[in-house]
Amino acid sequence: MTTEVDVISCPVCGGKVLIESDDKVSHCGYCASPVLGPDQSRMCVNHPGILAKEVCNVCGDLLCEDCFEKRVGDYGGKLLTIVNCSKPSCVSESEWAKSLNEEYQRLANMDWADRADNIILRITGGGAVIMMIFELFFILGMLYMQYFTSLGSLFPQWTIAGITIPGLPVIALMIMGNLLGALLLQTSLQVFVHDRQFTSGLLLLFLVVIESAFLLWRGLYFNLRQLPDPTFLLVLLTAFIIGAFLILVGSLGAVYIGNKKRIQMNRAKDKLGLSG
Amino acid sequence: MPEENKVYTIFDRPKGLRFIGLLQMAFGAVGLLATIGLIVASIVGSPELPGGIGFVYAALVFVGVAIPCLIIGNFVDDLRRNAVIAQIIYSLAAMGLAGLFLFLRGLQYIWTVPLFQIELVIAIGNLSAFIVATQAFVILYLILTWDSAVPPAGAKVIRDRGEARRYEQDLVPLPFTPAVLSSDGVTELSDDESKHVLEIRKEYTVEGMAVLCSNCGGATPLTKVERNRLKCDYCGVTLGVSSVFVPCENHPEYLAATTCAVCGNHFCRKCLTAQEPPVDERWAGSTIFMCRKCFEGRYRPAVTTTSFVVPIDKLFSTAGSRFSSVGRIYGRFLGAYGSVMKHLWRVPLELLASLGKSGGGSGGDNCVGALIMIVIIIIAIPILAGILLLVGAIIIIPFLFYAGLIAVTFEAIKVIRKTDFQSIDTVRIQSIVEKKKQKQKQSKMRPVTRSWESDYERIPSEARRRQMEEHRRSEEERRKRIYEDRRPAQTFWGER
Ligand SMILES: [Zn+2]
Numbered sequence: 001m002t003t004e005v006d007v008i009s010c011p012v013c014g015g016k017v018l019i020e021s022d023d024k025v026s027h028c029g030y031c032a033s034p035v036l037g038p039d040q041s042r043m044c045v046n047h048p049g050i051l052a053k054e055v056c057n058v059c060g061d062l063l064c065e066d067c068f069e070k071r072v073g074d075y076g077g078k079l080l081t082i083v084n085c086s087k088p089s090c091v092s093e094s095e096w097a098k099s100l101n102e103e104y105q106r107l108a109n110m111d112w113a114d115r116a117d118n119i120i121l122r123i124t125g126g127g128a129v130i131m132m133i134f135e136l137f138f139i140l141g142m143l144y145m146q147y148f149t150s151l152g153s154l155f156p157q158w159t160i161a162g163i164t165i166p167g168l169p170v171i172a173l174m175i176m177g178n179l180l181g182a183l184l185l186q187t188s189l190q191v192f193v194h195d196r197q198f199t200s201g202l203l204l205l206f207l208v209v210i211e212s213a214f215l216l217w218r219g220l221y222f223n224l225r226q227l228p229d230p231t232f233l234l235v236l237l238t239a240f241i242i243g244a245f246l247i248l249v250g251s252l253g254a255v256y257i258g259n260k261k262r263i264q265m266n267r268a269k270d271k272l273g274l275s276g
Numbered sequence: 277m278p279e280e281n282k283v284y285t286i287f288d289r290p291k292g293l294r295f296i297g298l299l300q301m302a303f304g305a306v307g308l309l310a311t312i313g314l315i316v317a318s319i320v321g322s323p324e325l326p327g328g329i330g331f332v333y334a335a336l337v338f339v340g341v342a343i344p345c346l347i348i349g350n351f352v353d354d355l356r357r358n359a360v361i362a363q364i365i366y367s368l369a370a371m372g373l374a375g376l377f378l379f380l381r382g383l384q385y386i387w388t389v390p391l392f393q394i395e396l397v398i399a400i401g402n403l404s405a406f407i408v409a410t411q412a413f414v415i416l417y418l419i420l421t422w423d424s425a426v427p428p429a430g431a432k433v434i435r436d437r438g439e440a441r442r443y444e445q446d447l448v449p450l451p452f453t454p455a456v457l458s459s460d461g462v463t464e465l466s467d468d469e470s471k472h473v474l475e476i477r478k479e480y481t482v483e484g485m486a487v488l489c490s491n492c493g494g495a496t497p498l499t500k501v502e503r504n505r506l507k508c509d510y511c512g513v514t515l516g517v518s519s520v521f522v523p524c525e526n527h528p529e530y531l532a533a534t535t536c537a538v539c540g541n542h543f544c545r546k547c548l549t550a551q552e553p554p555v556d557e558r559w560a561g562s563t564i565f566m567c568r569k570c571f572e573g574r575y576r577p578a579v580t581t582t583s584f585v586v587p588i589d590k591l592f593s594t595a596g597s598r599f600s601s602v603g604r605i606y607g608r609f610l611g612a613y614g615s616v617m618k619h620l621w622r623v624p625l626e627l628l629a630s631l632g633k634s635g636g637g638s639g640g641d642n643c644v645g646a647l648i649m650i651v652i653i654i655i656a657i658p659i660l661a662g663i664l665l666l667v668g669a670i671i672i673i674p675f676l677f678y679a680g681l682i683a684v685t686f687e688a689i690k691v692i693r694k695t696d697f698q699s700i701d702t703v704r705i706q707s708i709v710e711k712k713k714q715k716q717k718q719s720k721m722r723p724v725t726r727s728w729e730s731d732y733e734r735i736p737s738e739a740r741r742r743q744m745e746e747h748r749r750s751e752e753e754r755r756k757r758i759y760e761d762r763r764p765a766q767t768f769w770g771e772r
């Protein structure tokens with residue numbers, strides 16, 4: 001017998017645990033994580049000798065693999081996994097949650113792609129971040145040249161209804177570039193989502209082509225080749241080429257892996273008679 | 277839905293709101309002083325205030341400035357919808373009047389107010405300019421922070437500071453003091469003692485599987501468990517033992533602390549992160565623990581249909597929500613502005629028209645002048661406010677847009693580098709080292725646990741149900757077979 005201790009800390013959050021019963025699971029007063037009672041056996045309540053793996057969410061009994069059911073409960077719109085034992089009262093109290101479809105879960109498991117997905121996310125994401133930063137510097141540089149140096153005379157002007165606003169083409173076209181960069185960034189993160197990987201890979205391929213064409217056109221339209229100091233152009237071009245190359249490689253990978261997942265999903269659906 | 281369920285506390289209010297409240301109270305106080313001054317001056321019989329006009333002025337200042345400023349100022353910083361609306365209307369009116377004054381009298385206009393034997397010189401023109409500027413700031417600020425200054429209609433707001441503090445503490449996933457607790461689990465150790473514990477604690481044991489301490493993060497071997505309790509080797513706190521007696525999914529060397537709420541797998545403190553719980557009375561805890569995979573949204577429990585999580589979903593709608601909300605508020609404002617203007621224009625125009633019909637001249641110049649004044653006041657106020665808001669929009673919207681883009685880029689870098697996942701273990705140690713309570717920070721890119729309403733609604737077909745039943749039966753048989761030739765489990769910590 002150990003001496004009585006007054007405060008038991010929750011092993012998860014450190015909150016205080018009030019031991020309600022010596023041989024029953026108590027819950028942390030703060031995070032509600034289950035904690036064993038001081039004299040509680042760690043074995044399944046139905047199978048003494050087999051180690052328990054789960055706790056019933058209703059009665060708090062410890063259960064082994066053969067004795068529990070997993071369910072998916074909708075908690076305020078969020079799907080969380082809960083476990084219940086096979087006592088009729090606990091089953092009926094858990095009925096509001098739907099049974100977990102383990103076979104489907106197994107067929108739709110995509111853990112095999114984790115490594116590849118991580119690499120793809122980093123490649124596309126890295127490329128898109130470079131692209132985004134590149135576009136931000138591009139607009140700053142262009143605005144500086146337009147309004148603070150005489151180089152603005154190189155840039156074309158737009159006249160709308162007889163009024164010429166200086167720098168309007170720079171502002172309009174560069175903001176479009178920023179938006180395109182943002183779109184690239186958003187799409188590049190979507191490749192990490194299993195069921196969007198394929199389509200976002202394709203979209204990314206399309207976007208990177210558009211962005212490249214738009215950029216080249218902007219360079220020509222603003223006569224950037226005639227800048228006296230080529231450094232600005234060279235630095236931006238290098239950043240752009242690296243970014244675009246990364247996105248290209250990443251999106252090809254996303255299309256490849258995403259397509260495999262698509263096939264796997266379709267097979268799983270066929271096998272379980274799920275269609276649509 | 278989460279918007280309506282969210283409970284607002286006094287700590288949620290934007291910082292400037294308090295300032296606006298104080299500013300308004302200050303105006304009220306000045307108004308009160310002015311009222312008293314006017315009354316005193318009238319009683320004394322100041323030559324500048326012939327007849328009873330001093331009392332009229334005093335009443336006007338009292339009713340028009342002191343009372344509304346004090347009342348509105350008292351309530352506007354309490355997250356009250358009506359007070360904020362009243363403040364905006366009042367500010368518009370004050371700005372309009374002061375602006376009109378400036379327009380008519382210029383910036384150099386000065387009043388000499390007799391106060392007892394002294395002549396008080398008030399640069400009333402400058403005062404008007406000051407009022408215009410401050411009220412413009414007030415209006416702009418309130419409209420820009422509309423979403424945080426004004427809780428949605430029907431939302432619960434906790435205004436009592438004590439109650440708000442308690443409430444906030446219950447919502448932050450890790451509410452504990454940023455110091456190591458002593459072995460009684462209650463009192464805090466001093467900084468030096470905390471540091472000492474952190475220095476000596478080890479995260480690994482040679483004696484097999486270990487439990488990670490929720491107080492100091494040290495690892496104590498499971499062999500030391502007595503009556504399902506464990507005294508931490510380093511800080512001495514008595515830890516309860518988790519009911520899930522399985523190793524962590526990622527770390528076979530640690531006992532799992534608890535289950536991931538989404539996937540139901542068991543993890544140690546290094547592999548779990550804490551988030552706000554779902555808004556649902558069935559969820560007992562004040563926190564929800566999730567593994568990295570579920571945090572990233574890669575796992576989603578399958579009920580009947582396709583089951584892939586939608587993470588990083590509303591990338592720009594959250595990160596750019598500020599931007600769009602400003603746009604929305606401007607839109608809303610301009611809409612309301614337009615409809616009010618319609619009525620405002622009509623009144624003076626009808627007055628003028630009726631004046632014209634009545635044959636003119638007969639009413640006398642004064643009457644016409646007064647009416648024109650009214651027309652100017654009524655028109656000038658909204659026009660001034662409108663121009664100010666538009667100018668504000670031109671400057672503020674692009675600024676917010678680019679600030680949003682940069683913020684999004686930073687968040688994206690965190691997602692790519694996978695540093696947006698913070699385990700409860702790291703957060704705890706960080707809070708001790710930095711000596712401050714970790715603020716609950718949730719990635720803007722990741723929704724707080726995902727919802728899958730649309731998929732969830734779908735129900736299985738009849739064929740599907742039959743198949744599930746079949747599957748369940750075969751699974752049952754398989755389990756039975758396995759059980760028959762299974763020996764009692766070997767435990768890693770020796771049977772108690
Ligand atoms: Zn706890």
Ligand SMILES: [Zn+2]
Pocket residue numbers: 056057058059060061084085086087090
């Ligand atoms: Zn039960």
Ligand SMILES: [Zn+2]
Pocket residue numbers: 044045046047050063064065066067
């Ligand atoms: Zn069992």
Ligand SMILES: [Zn+2]
Pocket residue numbers: 489490491492493494508509510511512513
């Ligand atoms: Zn410890």
Ligand SMILES: [Zn+2]
Pocket residue numbers: 536537538539540541566567568569570571575
């Ligand atoms: Zn999980």
